[in-house]
Amino acid sequence: MSPKKRKTRRPRPARRTEPVSGVKVSRTPVVVEEPPPRWPMLVWGTLVVVWVLGTLAAFMRVLASAGVMPEDVTDEVRSHGAWALLWMLVFALGTPLVGVVWAALLRRRVAAALFGCALLGSAAVLWLFAPPAEVWAALRVGLAL
Numbered sequence: 001m002s003p004k005k006r007k008t009r010r011p012r013p014a015r016r017t018e019p020v021s022g023v024k025v026s027r028t029p030v031v032v033e034e035p036p037p038r039w040p041m042l043v044w045g046t047l048v049v050v051w052v053l054g055t056l057a058a059f060m061r062v063l064a065s066a067g068v069m070p071e072d073v074t075d076e077v078r079s080h081g082a083w084a085l086l087w088m089l090v091f092a093l094g095t096p097l098v099g100v101v102w103a104a105l106l107r108r109r110v111a112a113a114l115f116g117c118a119l120l121g122s123a124a125v126l127w128l129f130a131p132p133a134e135v136w137a138a139l140r141v142g143l144a145l
Contacts, residue, residue, distance in 0.1 A: 047099045054091030058084055082142020092122040
């Protein structure tokens with residue numbers, strides 16, 4: 001390198017180890033906040049998986065019980081179909097309801113709103129398949145209530 005381009009090093013000033021006389025130094029610790037807890041995301045993810053997979057599995061059981069030939073319908077088949085329908089209602093409506101309540105208790109508005117939308121969506125889809133009166137009648141006949 002040419003001497004013109006070379007940077008000259010300046011000596012660093014010495015660090016002071018003792019405080020300046022006459023000045024009182026007060027040190028307050030810095031509060032470092034912990035990151036927000038991650039366990040609610042795990043719980044909500046689990047609730048979503050249980051909601052989707054449980055509803056689909058119970059719906060498959062309902063379809064299997066509904067696919068029986070009319071001459072093969074017995075009380076046992078009706079009972080299995082009613083239990084499958086009950087489990088489908090529990091998974092489709094109960095799981096999002098638990099999510100709404102839990103998110104509301106933890107004051108997580110977005111999660112509560114999303115689980116509320118999931119609850120309304122599940123209820124709307126169930127309403128499209130059969131009105132609540134028909135679902136109640138099927139449960140009453142199948143479970144002998």
